[in-house]
Amino acid sequence: MYVKRIYLKNYRNIKEADLSFDSSLNLFIGANAQGKTNILESIYLLGTGTSHRTNRDINLIHWGKDYFYIKSSIIKRNREITISFGYDGSKKEIKVDNNPIHRISDLMGYVNVVIFSPEDLQLVKGGPIFRRRFLNLDISQVNPYYFHNLQKYNQVVKQRNLLLKEIREGKKVVDLLFVWNQQLTDLGSRLIKKRLEVVEKIDILARLVHRRITDGRENLKLKYESSIGEISNQMTREEIKEIFENRLKKEQENEISRGVSLFGPHRDDLELTVNGINVRQFGSQGQQRTTALALKIAELEYMKSEMGEYPILLLDDVFSELDAVRKSQLLEVIRDKIQTFITSTDLDSLEEINGKYRLFYINDGQVVQKKGSE
Numbered sequence: 001m002y003v004k005r006i007y008l009k010n011y012r013n014i015k016e017a018d019l020s021f022d023s024s025l026n027l028f029i030g031a032n033a034q035g036k037t038n039i040l041e042s043i044y045l046l047g048t049g050t051s052h053r054t055n056r057d058i059n060l061i062h063w064g065k066d067y068f069y070i071k072s073s074i075i076k077r078n079r080e081i082t083i084s085f086g087y088d089g090s091k092k093e094i095k096v097d098n099n100p101i102h103r104i105s106d107l108m109g110y111v112n113v114v115i116f117s118p119e120d121l122q123l124v125k126g127g128p129i130f131r132r133r134f135l136n137l138d139i140s141q142v143n144p145y146y147f148h149n150l151q152k153y154n155q156v157v158k159q160r161n162l163l164l165k166e167i168r169e170g171k172k173v174v175d176l177l178f179v180w181n182q183q184l185t186d187l188g189s190r191l192i193k194k195r196l197e198v199v200e201k202i203d204i205l206a207r208l209v210h211r212r213i214t215d216g217r218e219n220l221k222l223k224y225e226s227s228i229g230e231i232s233n234q235m236t237r238e239e240i241k242e243i244f245e246n247r248l249k250k251e252q253e254n255e256i257s258r259g260v261s262l263f264g265p266h267r268d269d270l271e272l273t274v275n276g277i278n279v280r281q282f283g284s285q286g287q288q289r290t291t292a293l294a295l296k297i298a299e300l301e302y303m304k305s306e307m308g309e310y311p312i313l314l315l316d317d318v319f320s321e322l323d324a325v326r327k328s329q330l331l332e333v334i335r336d337k338i339q340t341f342i343t344s345t346d347l348d349s350l351e352e353i354n355g356k357y358r359l360f361y362i363n364d365g366q367v368v369q370k371k372g373s374e
């Protein structure tokens, strides 16, 4: 899968651009704040329907203009598809081959993207929310049904939190919780079951990659930690649901007095250990970086195994930050297989890159192609 061409109009600081890409490597060079990330963001938008930087589409419109428009040609399984995305401040219009898409979940699955930026170190260093987001985005892109359940689940958590507060204040009776518990445990156990399956796969993939980067010296392990209690991959969805229900029964007073839903996939985490040591708490900076890189590469391999095709990879300001070993490791994974967009402030830090690529310079939202075929 690759982006063959993209046309941008009034997108962020890019007034207009019409770019054709290499199916393998594309490099964007420019000083800070010139629009490199904006270009990557527009590609990300095509895959997921939302920006990775803002959830307010209004921010994407060039200041002083009243709409933005993106149109792209994607090659997927040797077929060309056209995806367009327009927003005028009130209405979002997404089309695939000229057919309107009404729900974001229907867009997901056409183009898969993986983005890796400096903030992704948070995946290892940050709080559980970053690891939940990693899992949710990964699974949603290859499984629209999961995304659908996740949206419903989040809605249920919100409603249930409201009810818990009202019960605490004596405005509602405890019995009303029953219905919400049913929905919470039903949807929640589906999400957890799926996450367990996916973590099992990513665990294996990430460990292999990690071993290669560390010359076999380090052993990375991923473990899904659930707030509902001890669970395992061998359990059925029904068994997980039962554990969840029991937890809610036991903790009912606690949840009411706190006025929030304390248990379920929205409170779960992914434990990362290297040689048995928690990388988040005790890993060195280098170990944390390597772990983040291994997770990202595992994400690519996981998507490939689910979709039959590699996703598009966006490397925003990270390639130049890697040391020589990690750079070559990464290049080995992507070369001739994965269409990759790399941004950097200078060309020197990309000297390891050879073979076919297209090079673009970007200055104040103006993109100029400097090198590459055609």
Ligand SMILES: Nc1ncnc2c1ncn2[C@@H]1O[C@H](COP(=O)(O)OP(=O)(O)O)[C@@H](O)[C@H]1O
Residues within 6 Å of the ligand: 011, 012, 013, 014, 030, 031, 032, 033, 034, 035, 036, 037, 038, 039, 059, 060, 061, 062, 063
């Ligand atoms: N809606 C917008 N309209 C015009 N300019 C914008 C808009 N949103 C962001 N910008 C500008 O885009 C630039 C940042 O672009 P970015 O892609 O993040 O830069 P970088 O090249 O460092 O990755 C900043 O100068 C910012 O002011």
Ligand SMILES: [Mg+2]
Residues within 6 Å of the ligand: 033, 036, 037, 038, 316, 317
């Ligand atoms: Mg940037």
